[in-house]
Amino acid sequence: MTGRDVLVTGTGIVSSLGEGPEPHLVALAGPAQPRLETERFAPYAVHPAAAVEWGLQIPKKADQRQMEAWQKLGVYAAGLALDSAGLKDDPDTKSRMQLVVAAGGGERDDAVDCQILTGLRTAADPGAYLNERLTSDLRPTLFLAQLSNLLAGNIAIVHGVTGASRTFMGEEACGVDALRIAQARIAAGQAEIMLVGGSYNAERPDALLNFALSGLLWRSAFASVWDRPAAGGGLILGSGGAFLVLESAEHAARRGAAGLARLAPVRSMRSPRPDEAGADLTRLWRESGAAADALVLSGATGVSAQTSAEHAALAALAPDATVHAVGDLVGHTLEASAPLGAVLATALLADRQAGEVVVTSVGHRRGAGLVRLTGLP
Amino acid sequence: MAATSTVDHQGRPLVAVTGLGLVTSLGRGQAENWGALTAGRSGIHAVTRFPTDGLRTRIAGTVDFVAAEPFCAPALAERLAELAAEEAVEQAALGRPGDFPGALFMAVPPVEVEWTQRRALAEAVPPGGGGEVTYAELLSAAATGRFHDWHDLFSFGTVADRIADRFGTVGSPISLSTACSSGATAVQLGVEAIRRGEVEAALCIGTDGSVNPESLIRFSLLSALSTQNDPPDAAAKPFAKNRDGFVMGEGAAALVLESAAAARARGARILGYVLGCGERGDGFHRTRSSPDGAPIVAAIRGAIADAGLRSDDIDYVNAHGTGTPENDKMEALGLMTVLGERMREVPISSNKSMIGHTLTAAGAVEAVVSLLTIAHGRLPPTINYAVPDPAIPLDVVPNVARDHRVRHVLSNSFGFGGQNTCLLIGAEPA
Numbered sequence: 001m002t003g004r005d006v007l008v009t010g011t012g013i014v015s016s017l018g019e020g021p022e023p024h025l026v027a028l029a030g031p032a033q034p035r036l037e038t039e040r041f042a043p044y045a046v047h048p049a050a051a052v053e054w055g056l057q058i059p060k061k062a063d064q065r066q067m068e069a070w071q072k073l074g075v076y077a078a079g080l081a082l083d084s085a086g087l088k089d090d091p092d093t094k095s096r097m098q099l100v101v102a103a104g105g106g107e108r109d110d111a112v113d114c115q116i117l118t119g120l121r122t123a124a125d126p127g128a129y130l131n132e133r134l135t136s137d138l139r140p141t142l143f144l145a146q147l148s149n150l151l152a153g154n155i156a157i158v159h160g161v162t163g164a165s166r167t168f169m170g171e172e173a174c175g176v177d178a179l180r181i182a183q184a185r186i187a188a189g190q191a192e193i194m195l196v197g198g199s200y201n202a203e204r205p206d207a208l209l210n211f212a213l214s215g216l217l218w219r220s221a222f223a224s225v226w227d228r229p230a231a232g233g234g235l236i237l238g239s240g241g242a243f244l245v246l247e248s249a250e251h252a253a254r255r256g257a258a259g260l261a262r263l264a265p266v267r268s269m270r271s272p273r274p275d276e277a278g279a280d281l282t283r284l285w286r287e288s289g290a291a292a293d294a295l296v297l298s299g300a301t302g303v304s305a306q307t308s309a310e311h312a313a314l315a316a317l318a319p320d321a322t323v324h325a326v327g328d329l330v331g332h333t334l335e336a337s338a339p340l341g342a343v344l345a346t347a348l349l350a351d352r353q354a355g356e357v358v359v360t361s362v363g364h365r366r367g368a369g370l371v372r373l374t375g376l377p
Numbered sequence: 378m379a380a381t382s383t384v385d386h387q388g389r390p391l392v393a394v395t396g397l398g399l400v401t402s403l404g405r406g407q408a409e410n411w412g413a414l415t416a417g418r419s420g421i422h423a424v425t426r427f428p429t430d431g432l433r434t435r436i437a438g439t440v441d442f443v444a445a446e447p448f449c450a451p452a453l454a455e456r457l458a459e460l461a462a463e464e465a466v467e468q469a470a471l472g473r474p475g476d477f478p479g480a481l482f483m484a485v486p487p488v489e490v491e492w493t494q495r496r497a498l499a500e501a502v503p504p505g506g507g508g509e510v511t512y513a514e515l516l517s518a519a520a521t522g523r524f525h526d527w528h529d530l531f532s533f534g535t536v537a538d539r540i541a542d543r544f545g546t547v548g549s550p551i552s553l554s555t556a557c558s559s560g561a562t563a564v565q566l567g568v569e570a571i572r573r574g575e576v577e578a579a580l581c582i583g584t585d586g587s588v589n590p591e592s593l594i595r596f597s598l599l600s601a602l603s604t605q606n607d608p609p610d611a612a613a614k615p616f617a618k619n620r621d622g623f624v625m626g627e628g629a630a631a632l633v634l635e636s637a638a639a640a641r642a643r644g645a646r647i648l649g650y651v652l653g654c655g656e657r658g659d660g661f662h663r664t665r666s667s668p669d670g671a672p673i674v675a676a677i678r679g680a681i682a683d684a685g686l687r688s689d690d691i692d693y694v695n696a697h698g699t700g701t702p703e704n705d706k707m708e709a710l711g712l713m714t715v716l717g718e719r720m721r722e723v724p725i726s727s728n729k730s731m732i733g734h735t736l737t738a739a740g741a742v743e744a745v746v747s748l749l750t751i752a753h754g755r756l757p758p759t760i761n762y763a764v765p766d767p768a769i770p771l772d773v774v775p776n777v778a779r780d781h782r783v784r785h786v787l788s789n790s791f792g793f794g795g796q797n798t799c800l801l802i803g804a805e806p807a
Contacts, residue, residue, distance in 0.1 A: 162672070165555065210489075365532060365534075
């Protein structure tokens with residue numbers, strides 16, 4: 001199936017390094033100097049979100065209060081993307097714009113959880129106690145700050161992007177598939193302009209808990225994802241948000257918008273077996289027609305089997321390519337990781353530092369994806 | 378357009394339905410559910426799964442006849458989805474067992490570690506200073522490795538991955554949420570993929586097994602649930618003046634979608650067609666619709682236009698019909714705006730009056746019921762309709778099923794976060 005050209009016409013990013021393309025381009029150019037929070041969740045480190053002025057993208061305090069950190073990061077990055085695409089003050093286009101968000105769930109109220117667990121230790125009737133405490137202690141609005149689709153809902157409310165939204169869930173793979181299906185819909189003429197991305201808040205103990213259960217968190221001093229498998233492997237989570245405005249070339253031309261990069265059809269596989277991740281990535285690379293000298297932005301997590309497999313696959317596919325591990329710069333942003341890679345790829349292409357960038361995503365548990373972007377003349 | 382055409386009014390591949398699967402609190406399979414739905418029977422009952430002491434709402438349409446181990450929302454959601462998909466794939470007779478030649482689009486409920494697991498973690502380590510539980514302790518308990526499997530159990534992509542594995546679907550499975558319209562969005566994604574020519578078939582599933590203390594309390598705190606616990610089967614009262622909220626339900630539904638060309642080529646029995654999909658966001662409020670109903674109107678109009686039909690072609694509406702004061706009023710307003718005076722005569726009924734609101738699954742459940750409605754030429758009623766609401770002057774098929782030839786069903790789904798999705802399902806191509 002031949003499709004229409006799909007352009008990236010705007011990007012927004014916020015991470016531990018800051019906001020917008022510039023601090024990320026600086027980090028990509030130099031030796032990796034990650035900004036880590038090592039005390040708050042010891043023995044686990046996280047890449048904490050840089051401080052941002054929320055009001056710049058979320059003007060109403062009431063909206064800010066209705067959101068938890070993951071939603072604010074996403075809404076903020078979405079606003080930056082709309083700004084970058086020149087759409088912030090274009091209510092007509094935003095009202096037609098479709099939205100695909102890659103998201104998990106929101107944070108819990110840690111204090112409430114712990115108080116209830118403490119009480120349950122001695123409660124005579126644990127069931128009744130749980131009911132009573134949840135009913136009195138849960139903030140009614142917290143539910144809306146936790147629901148996966150409410151990042152999209154908040155983007156609609158704050159930015160007026162109301163074409164329609166869909167939220168994809170499912171860790172790293174959903175970020176790839178959000179880009180894949182958005183690209184395919186535009187290429188096939190099912191949509192003209194879309195906002196695609198995701199966000200993740202790593203600075204919360206319940207998120208760390210989920211990964212600690214399976215022993216997947218890195219516990220030692222910072223090391224590159226490529227060096228972690230030799231020491232047992234592990235990932236360091238990062239907070240961030242990343243969004244892209246994707247648009248048919250025709251639509252962009254009609255409104256006089258400059259493209260920053262072209263997004264090729266996105267490839268993904270279920271890839272359920274870690275020992276086959278390398279073969280799966282190789283297959284996706286070949287199907288995508290990626291050049292051997294493309295610049296690679298790897299989403300490698302640092303988890304042993306998959307990271308080693310990706311390292312070996314890339315060495316064979318693109319032995320001379322420059323490979324950056326995005327996780328070394330900003331940590332692992334889970335659902336947001338493929339969109340974040342695509343934003344950085346766009347920045348490199350728009351800055352003429354490369355003609356073709358391949359973003360890889362091999363999930364910590366499953367899912368392989370490849371996002372290929374090329375520069376525009 | 379003749380029933381032999383394989384493309385729609387826009388020249389896109391026509392999308393046929395060749396398999397259906399359904400499980401709700403009313404039973405397992407199309408036959409059990411259809412029998413109960415047309416008998417006007419309710420599947421809503423007192424919750425026995427957990428203690429309900431002190432709760433304002435103590436009823437739900439839980440599915441208690443399906444086991445899941447360890448018992449938690451994702452495990453039950455997976456098992457319900459598996460049952461529905463088995464029935465749908467068997468009816469479609471497409472592919473070989475474990476080798477479904479199409480993509481998987483799956484509406485799954487958000488998951489997180491539940492209280493049973495959280496308590497187990499808290500009890501796995503000795504209490505710290507003062508006996509206060511802290512997340513640091515929970516993290517230590519997690520680090521013992523004794524609860525290793527829970528990471529995957531409570532990961533968002535796991536349910537769909539396991540279903541993909543079980544049925545052998547093609548490609549990266551999609552797990553999605555558009556809140557209470559998720560099931561309809563799963564169908565819409567399947568329709569779009571077939572129209573793009575990317576796949577010839579899709580397995581579209583909506584599933585939900587989330588009735589647990591915290592999720593029930595969360596909805597209760599938003600004042601969304603009916604509190605009329607006694608008798609349970611009378612609590613869900615869509616469109617009635619005395620409606621006071623929805624009742625949570627559980628269930629799953631699966632649809633096998635195929636390009637009509639592929640279905641006809643293999644001689645498959647076509648059960649109906651998904652002719653059109655419409656959707657629209659709403660930036661008015663996190664839980665409330667725009668007061669003018671414009672997004673709902675746009676979604677309904679979008680589905681009709683996508684199908685290449687006119688509003689006059691709709692002869693039955695499978696309502697979102699949650700039974701909350703707000704939803705039913707806005708849904709009626711939206712329909713009256715699009716269909717005009719004629720809407721007073723177009724029958725509309727709410728399956729949720731009997732099975733409750735199956736949340737993530739609802740859009741898929743109701744799409745399946747819409748296809749059964751077409752197949753049987755009979756409208757399931759809206760039960761518990763005793764007090765008409767003058768503000769909703771509609772034929773809600775009150776209390777008793779009715780024979781009625783149906784060619785085109787509009788199935789509505791609306792959700793928190795401004796999600797509005799409508800499907801137009803037909804007996805024949807438009």
